[in-house]
Amino acid sequence: MQEAQEAGNASQVARRHGVDVKMLYRWIRNSKHADWQIASAEAKAVTSYTQSPGEFRELETENDKLKKLLGEKDLEIAILRDLVKKVNPAYRTKWK
Numbered sequence: 001m002q003e004a005q006e007a008g009n010a011s012q013v014a015r016r017h018g019v020d021v022k023m024l025y026r027w028i029r030n031s032k033h034a035d036w037q038i039a040s041a042e043a044k045a046v047t048s049y050t051q052s053p054g055e056f057r058e059l060e061t062e063n064d065k066l067k068k069l070l071g072e073k074d075l076e077i078a079i080l081r082d083l084v085k086k087v088n089p090a091y092r093t094k095w096k
Helices: 002-007 010-017 021-038 041-047 053-087
Strands: none
Touching: 010 021
């Protein structure tokens, strides 16, 4: 497995050792997960983070404010485009 990862060509390593390529890929995948399985509970707790309900509510509030601001900006842009068309009727291009 290590040889395949170092070489960067798993199929060539599998042929050299007479092993099925799919089997080698399965071994590589399982070895990556094995590291996580043998890790201590403390290490797993550090790597997985869950938000508290308070933090989640703060993020939801901020998200709502940002959506409202984005909607207002979109409305301003639409109004300005309409004004440009009315002031200069020859300036009729399609905006996306």
